[in-house]
Amino acid sequence: NFERTVFDEAASEMIEITTAQAQMDLASDRLQQEGLSPQEAQRAMGDLEKAQERFEAAGGYTQEQVVAKVLQGLGFRPTDSARRCSEFSGG
Numbered sequence: 001n002f003e004r005t006v007f008d009e010a011a012s013e014m015i016e017i018t019t020a021q022a023q024m025d026l027a028s029d030r031l032q033q034e035g036l037s038p039q040e041a042q043r044a045m046g047d048l049e050k051a052q053e054r055f056e057a058a059g060g061y062t063q064e065q066v067v068a069k070v071l072q073g074l075g076f077r078p079t080d081s082a083r084r085c086s087e088f089s090g091g
Helices: 006-011 015-031 038-058 060-073 078-082
Strands: none
Touching: 006 060, 006 078, 015 038, 015 060, 038 060, 060 078
């Protein structure tokens, strides 16, 4: 997708991290809902903890450093990571 940033494109194949992040967000949103029963809150907290464990195990907390290192190895400058893919020449 040419509208993504170089960083987003490089990180896009880190499916396990992306999935765990989405699960963390979902569980966090559920915890913030009003009128949540204690059982629902406990279930959401458990889901959040599991998602955080998956996120950590998949390397979620080091993703930025890994992507930066890969991009550097491909010849990108640190400032390139925030640029949209469409800004680069295809040739």
